[in-house]
Amino acid sequence: MRRDIFQAIADPTRRAIIALIAVQAMTPNALAEHFDTTRQAVSKHLKILTECELVKQEYQGREIFYQLEIDKMKEIDKWLEQFRKIWEKRFDQLDQLLSTIKKQRK
Amino acid sequence: MRRDIFQAIADPTRRAIIALIAVQAMTPNALAEHFDTTRQAVSKHLKILTECELVKQEYQGREIFYQLEIDKMKEIDKWLEQFRKIWEKRFDQLDQLLSTIKKQRK
DNA sequence: AATTTGGGCAACTGATCGGTTGCGTATATA
DNA sequence: TATATACGCAACCGATCAGTTGCCCAAATT
Numbered sequence: 001m002r003r004d005i006f007q008a009i010a011d012p013t014r015r016a017i018i019a020l021i022a023v024q025a026m027t028p029n030a031l032a033e034h035f036d037t038t039r040q041a042v043s044k045h046l047k048i049l050t051e052c053e054l055v056k057q058e059y060q061g062r063e064i065f066y067q068l069e070i071d072k073m074k075e076i077d078k079w080l081e082q083f084r085k086i087w088e089k090r091f092d093q094l095d096q097l098l099s100t101i102k103k104q105r106k
Numbered sequence: 107m108r109r110d111i112f113q114a115i116a117d118p119t120r121r122a123i124i125a126l127i128a129v130q131a132m133t134p135n136a137l138a139e140h141f142d143t144t145r146q147a148v149s150k151h152l153k154i155l156t157e158c159e160l161v162k163q164e165y166q167g168r169e170i171f172y173q174l175e176i177d178k179m180k181e182i183d184k185w186l187e188q189f190r191k192i193w194e195k196r197f198d199q200l201d202q203l204l205s206t207i208k209k210q211r212k
Numbered sequence: 213a214a215t216t217t218g219g220g221c222a223a224c225t226g227a228t229c230g231g232t233t234g235c236g237t238a239t240a241t242a
Numbered sequence: 243t244a245t246a247t248a249c250g251c252a253a254c255c256g257a258t259c260a261g262t263t264g265c266c267c268a269a270a271t272t
Contacts (some may be wrong), residue, residue: 009208010116011230015185029248041231043250052146060250062239070196078180083179086128090176098183117260134219147261149220168218169268216271221264228259234252241246 005075009020014045018054018068025058027067038044111181115147119143123161124174131164131171148170 008022009015017031025029028046046066054072058065115121124139138145152172155161160178164171166194 004118006118007116007119010113012110012112013230015112019188022189027248028250036137038231038232039249040233042253044230047250070189070193073186074193077186077190080179080183080186082125083128083176085182087176096257119260135217142261144262145219146221146263149267153220170219214272216247216269218268218269223262223264226260228262229257230255231256232253232259234254236260237249239246239248242244 003048005052005054006079007071008049008052009076011045013041016046017049018073019044019054021066022070025067027063027065031101034060050089065103109154109157111158111160111178112185114122114155114160115182117151119147122157123148123151124179127172128176129171129173131173133171137172175176 009018013035016035018030020026020034026081028039028043032042035042046055049066050057054069054071055066056069058067115124119141122141125139126132126137134145134149137152139147141148152161156163157170158178160175161172162175164173
């Protein structure tokens with residue numbers, strides 16, 4: 001079982017679930033209504049999301065509300081940081097090039 | 107074949123390849139030396155990365171240099187945007203709470 | 213011209229994935 | 243107390259995945 005956050009967001013249904021519960025906590029049944037699939041399938045996705053700590057449960061009677069652990073999402077942002085540095089550098093270089101051309105035209 | 111960018115970065119080897127070629131373009135053989143796997147396995151990863159346009163080839167004699175299409179990485183950043191909004195809002199709320207407590211103590 | 217080297221393509225393999233069906237259990241309702 | 247509802251767990255299935263092995267072709271080296 002790999003079960004890391006990158007594997008978790010690889011599935012489109014899982015990304016949709018994440019987007020939904022980011023707004024408000026939801027039960028498996030409520031989530032399943034949003035998809036063309038069974039509750040069990042959704043539950044399996046929730047299990048995977050729980051295992052990599054992207055989601056936490058809150059018991060309320062016989063219902064279980066699943067909520068997004070938004071902080072965990074920052075791990076993706078953190079990984080992206082190294083590439084953001086690169087594309088910002090490239091943008092700066094382009095910016096510099098453009099202003100050099102501008103200067104030459106004067 | 108799903109072959110979208112999220113599925114592409116789900117594999118740890120693929121993420122490592124991306125990080126390597128982000129710095130400089132590399133050939134499959136050069137890449138394979140960095141991993142405990144065969145050149146063919148790396149080539150397969152490169153094929154997947156190429157299919158979702160995360161990587162482009164540059165032919166140089168009989169060698170093929172693979173280079174990261176850094177712009178494609180922005181798609182992940184774009185998807186993350188919706189969550190960044192949430193965690194920044196939460197941070198602001200926490201910040202506000204802390205300054206309220208500070209005021210009350212005065 | 214013969215050999216070596218870089219790398220793609222295809223077939224195969226075991227592992228994992230996403231999904232379904234069936235069942236058990238606990239909470240709520242009649 | 244009997245029934246309905248919410249949910250998790252386990253077994254199963256076909257599809258896809260990551261990796262290996264074997265082969266071929268083209269460019270470089272001898």
